[in-house]
Amino acid sequence: MTMPLPQISTLGSPSTLLSRDSGVSLVEQIVHAIQLRIDDKMLRTGARLPSIREFALQHKVSRFTVVEAYERLVATGFLDSRRGAGFFVRERASLVAKSPGHSGAAEPQQMDVAWLIRNIFRQMPAQKVPGSGLLPSDWMDGALIANGLRALSRGNQNQLLSNGTPEGFLPLRQQLQTKLADIDIAAEPGQILLTSGVTQGLDLIARHFLQPGDVVFVDDPAWFLMFGSFATLGAKVIGIPRLQDGPDIEQLAALAALHKPKLFVINSILHNPSSTSLSAAKAFQVLRLAQEHDFYIVEDDIYCDMHPGAGVQAVTRIAALDQLQRVIYLSSFSKILSYSLRVGFIAAAPELIRLLTDRKMLSTLTSPELGERLVHKILSEGHYRKHVDRLRQRLDGVRERTVRHLERIGLRIDIAPVAGMFVWADAGCDTNVLTEKAMAEGYLLAPGSLFSPGQLPSSRMRLNVAAMEEPGIWRFLQREMDQRQ
Numbered sequence: 001m002t003m004p005l006p007q008i009s010t011l012g013s014p015s016t017l018l019s020r021d022s023g024v025s026l027v028e029q030i031v032h033a034i035q036l037r038i039d040d041k042m043l044r045t046g047a048r049l050p051s052i053r054e055f056a057l058q059h060k061v062s063r064f065t066v067v068e069a070y071e072r073l074v075a076t077g078f079l080d081s082r083r084g085a086g087f088f089v090r091e092r093a094s095l096v097a098k099s100p101g102h103s104g105a106a107e108p109q110q111m112d113v114a115w116l117i118r119n120i121f122r123q124m125p126a127q128k129v130p131g132s133g134l135l136p137s138d139w140m141d142g143a144l145i146a147n148g149l150r151a152l153s154r155g156n157q158n159q160l161l162s163n164g165t166p167e168g169f170l171p172l173r174q175q176l177q178t179k180l181a182d183i184d185i186a187a188e189p190g191q192i193l194l195t196s197g198v199t200q201g202l203d204l205i206a207r208h209f210l211q212p213g214d215v216v217f218v219d220d221p222a223w224f225l226m227f228g229s230f231a232t233l234g235a236k237v238i239g240i241p242r243l244q245d246g247p248d249i250e251q252l253a254a255l256a257a258l259h260k261p262k263l264f265v266i267n268s269i270l271h272n273p274s275s276t277s278l279s280a281a282k283a284f285q286v287l288r289l290a291q292e293h294d295f296y297i298v299e300d301d302i303y304c305d306m307h308p309g310a311g312v313q314a315v316t317r318i319a320a321l322d323q324l325q326r327v328i329y330l331s332s333f334s335k336i337l338s339y340s341l342r343v344g345f346i347a348a349a350p351e352l353i354r355l356l357t358d359r360k361m362l363s364t365l366t367s368p369e370l371g372e373r374l375v376h377k378i379l380s381e382g383h384y385r386k387h388v389d390r391l392r393q394r395l396d397g398v399r400e401r402t403v404r405h406l407e408r409i410g411l412r413i414d415i416a417p418v419a420g421m422f423v424w425a426d427a428g429c430d431t432n433v434l435t436e437k438a439m440a441e442g443y444l445l446a447p448g449s450l451f452s453p454g455q456l457p458s459s460r461m462r463l464n465v466a467a468m469e470e471p472g473i474w475r476f477l478q479r480e481m482d483q484r485q
Contacts, residue, residue: 018059026061030069038078038089047089049079130467131435131446133223133272134339135421139394139466141387145338148374148383164369166361168194168345172376176345179379180329183304184320187347191324193357196367197342198302198332202226202265204356204363205298205328205346209262210235217255217264219247221424221451221460223272223300226265237453240264242271244415246282249289256293263296268317270303273451273462274424275417277307283316290326297322301331302344305388306395307419324348333375336388343367343375395421395466402465405474410481423463424448429484431461437480443473 018029037043049055052070056063070087073079080090152160167173173189180187195201206226210216212234218226220239230237238255241248247266255261266286268278278286290297299319307315319329324347332344346356360367378384396419403416403423412426427434431447438445448458468474 018061026065027069027072030059030061030066031072034069034073035076035078038092043089045089045091048085049087049089051086128442128470128473129444130463130470130473131444131461132464132467133335133422133446133462134464135335135391135466139391140338141390144378144383144387145341145374148377151377152370152373159373160370162369164366164372166357166366168192168367169369169372169376172343172372172379173345175376175379176347180347183317185317185329185347186323187329188350191347191350191353193346193348193353193360194367194372195330195332195344195346195360196364197334197344198300198330199225199344200342200360200364200367201330201332201344201346202298202300203229204359205263205330206230206233206235208352208356208359209296215259215261217252217259217261217295218453219266219271220453221273221448222265222267222453224450227453235262239453242274242276244276245279246276247286249282249285252286253289256289256295260293261295263298264290265298265300266318267300267303269301269307269315270417270420270422272303273422273446274415275420275422276415277315278318280314280316283318283321287318287321287326297327299327299329301329302335303420304331305336306392306421308392319347328352333384336391337375337378337384341371341374343371392419395419398468399423399465402463402468405468406463406477409474409478410485411477421464421466423465424460425463426460427481428459429480430457431459432457434461434480438473438476441472441476443470443476 018026020026024032034043034049043049049070050058052063052066055061055066070079070081074081074087077090077092080088082088167190170189172194173192176192177187177189180192193201193204195204206216206229210230210233213236214234215236215238216230217238217240219242221242222239227237236259238259238261240252240255246268252264264286266278268283270277286297297318299317301317301319304317309315317329319327321327327348329347330344332342334340334342334344346353348356378387399417399419399421403413406423406425407413410428412428413423414426415424417423431445432449435445435447446462448460448462449455451460451462452458
């Protein structure tokens with residue numbers, strides 16, 4: 001049946017339903033009013049709403065306003081649109097599907113890599129996630145992204161509809177040639193493949209090189225996500241102990257001779273989670289062992305731009321020594337510009353890039369060119385460098401203060417970071433247990449067990465200095481440290 005809105009008390013009169021002085025758009029007011037009435041069962045499933053023309057006349061709004069409101073309600077599942085018949089209240093399925101016998105109680109979850117990732121992306125406030133590997137959103141420059149998107153939209157709009165190419169947006173690859181030259185890595189655009197972040201880059205490399213039973217070396221501790229990714233391919237993941245200046249060379253040599261790995265994935269600059277960097281001596285030794293035992297080095301340099309360079313601490317990239325013969329270099333802009341801007345790249349020997357491009361093409365065809373165009377604009381116009389400088393200065397402003405405070409309440413910091421956003425802290429207790437207690441109070445920590453391939457209990461945890469400004473996390477840590485003494 002048709003329901004003329006002004007004549008039904010539950011929907012209000014034209015004068016009370018909409019306000020032009022509320023600061024809320026008319027479309028949003030209409031959407032909100034109808035949603036409330038559907039949720040409160042004032043409009044029942046199957047009820048027909050007024051036609052667009054009827055609603056517009058009764059409420060003295062344009063038909064375009066009504067069309068937009070109705071379409072939003074269709075998109076969010078409140079209404080059905082039936083051609084030639086109008087708009088009808090849709091049956092709303094239960095938001096929580098319960099299996100027979102389901103009690104509604106939360107199932108206990110194993111504290112593993114998947115657990116941490118699920119919780120990091122749970123839309124928890126950044127101040128509640130000191131274990132996150134991301135900068136809080138208020139540290140990023142939303143205006144920089146918005147301005148870049150507006151500028152792109154004012155150009156040739158057909159470019160925004162492009163499929164792109166498997167290799168990635170050529171002007172960005174040309175810009176990356178310059179960026180890599182600044183860190184002494186010579187790479188032509190044909191040696192650069194754009195990816196949807198470092199995660200896709202690692203996946204392409206792993207799928208190209210690894211067969212079930214092959215061995216992959218990683219730092220121990222290291223970025224946890226790749227452990228499961230390699231394991232799903234049937235590879236055996238072995239950790240190489242990470243020291244202050246790089247991997248334990250004696251262990252690397254002995255294990256390489258024993259296992260004959262296909263790959264060694266390493267952070268050279270601002271290692272995750274310790275924020276340490278590779279020394280020149282260690283870089284030469286790692287490259288020598290790779291040549292001796294015939295394995296490739298995958299150099300993940302995603303945090304490199306957070307390091308100010310040789311003025312603070314000498315840094316050496318293995319790719320700069322090897323010039324992409326045995327080294328595959330990866331980096332990304334998602335940690336610096338925006339988490340949702342998944343633009344990364346691989347730089348490697350030309351033939352390997354061709355093979356990885358074919359593999360990318362067979363799995364995802366291309367990577368989104370809109371993001372690649374946006375990153376190119378930000379890089380080529382000099383905005384990126386200024387944004388990075390501001391981030392470094394802000395991190396410098398909180399890092400030392402955070403380390404001192406952690407030590408003051410009883411945590412041990414063996415290696416005080418000189419750059420970057422991570423502190424690898426020793427709490428002197430099982431940090432899995434500590435993490436469970438923190439979760440009960442609404443805070444997410446990153447226990448050390450997750451950063452080792454063996455995932456054994458650890459007294460260490462990774463803390464993000466940019467996410468340590470919430471007083472509650474300090475009260476929690478202080479209380480837990482006091483109870484140990």
